[in-house]
Amino acid sequence: MVQTPLHSSFGPTVTAAQVALRSDLTGQTAIVTGGSSGLGLETVKALSSRGAFVCVPALNPSLAATALEGMERTEVCPIDLIDEPSIRAFADAFLGRRKRLDLLVLNAGVMARPLFRDAGGREGHLSINHLGHFRLTSLLWPALCSAGKSRVVVMSSRGHQMGDVDFDDLNFERRAYEKWMAYGQSKTANALFAVALDARGVDHGIRAYSVHPGMIMTAGIGHLSRAEFDAFGALAPDGSPIIDPVRDMKTVEQGASTAVWCATAPELEAIGGVYCENCDIAAISPDGPDGVRPYAVDPERAERLWRETVGLTGLEPTRA
Structure with a gap:
């Protein structure tokens, strides 16, 4: 892993569709979790427009089917990323139909929710954003291997800067729960998972690869208060989102561009395990607003999280 910018020809204003234009994905198969709205939907549009067949696992398949209506080379299948049997059922069904998977975009997630837990008592952000996607990747591993060349793109966030993974209390059983710390921990876990x-x-x-998409106003964060949006400087006085890509405030189309770049960029052919933003590898930044914190791309911490996650899920990617 070399966490050093490539100085890509793209910038913060480029859209997912513009990035995808460089690629011919005919014959490739992709899965995009959370692909029926927001960043995920734009990612599905970009990949399918270049010839890929895209499977969209969705918590609400009916709503997802409506969102994807008329879009060629797409299908919707049910999944609940907080529920292990649901993830296994999706993976079994997918592997029963298709033997190869070229692109796996782990885009779905939750952000800054009040305390909730999965059936095993694990904190909800960690369970959905990290453990659910770890389970899914593990179960789909044979198809990723069968593709010969494949890529996994994990949606992290600049939110990882809010906190490292607390290996002594992953599930907020001893420390006081704070929703932004829970979210930040899960986004650090996403980056370490990619490593x-x-x-x-x-x-x-x-x-x-792990990805920071930018500060994007989507339906998934509609539960946040106006005061929380104002704290980020994200809204104009009339309540509309401020769009200023240079300051990381992007449209959904711009926000999906880095995930599509990681999924398709020829520049990344021999590079992996890196955290990316603005269609480039991010610089390591110990304390600045941009870039990635050293702890989020540290190989030793990544290995520790991997071991912890294998213990929590009982799964590990294998060819068999």
């Missing part, structure tokens, strides 16, 4: 996954996948032709 450890890439280390295991490279010999099978699998590369992994």
Whole structure:
């Protein structure tokens, strides 16, 4: 892993559709979690427009089907990322129909919710954003291997700067719960997952990346208060989103561009395990507003999280 910017020709204003224009994805198969709205929907549009067949696992398949209506080369299947049997059922059904998976975009997630837990008592942000996607990737591993060359894109966030993974209290059982710390921990976990996954996948032709999309106003954060939006300086006085890509305030179309770049960029052919933003590899930044914190791309911490996650899920990506 080399966490060094490539100085990509793209900038913060580029859209997912513009990035995708460089690629011919005919014959490739993709999965995009959370692909029926917001960033995920724009990612599905970009990949399918270039010839990929895109499967969209959705919590509400009916709403997802409506969102994707008329879009060629797409299908919707049910999944609940907080529920292990649901994830397994989706993976089994997918592998029963298709033997290869070229692109896996782990886009779905929750943000800054009041305390909730999964059936096993694990904190909800960690369960959905990290454990659910770890389970899904593990179960789909044979299809990723069968593609020969495949990529996994994990949606992290600049929110990782809010906090490292607390290995002594992953589930907020001893420390006081704070929703932004829970979200930040899960986004750090997403970045570390990409580091450890890439280390295991490279010999099978699998590369992994984590992504910061930008500050995007989507339906998924509609539960936040006006005061919270104002604290981020995200809204104009009339309540509309401020769009200023240079300051990381992007449209959904712009926000999806880095995930599509990671999924398709030829510049990344021999690079993996990196955290990306603005269609480039981000610089390591110990304390600045941009870039990635060192702890979020640290290989030793990534390995520790991997071991913890294997213990929590009982799963680990294998060819068999």
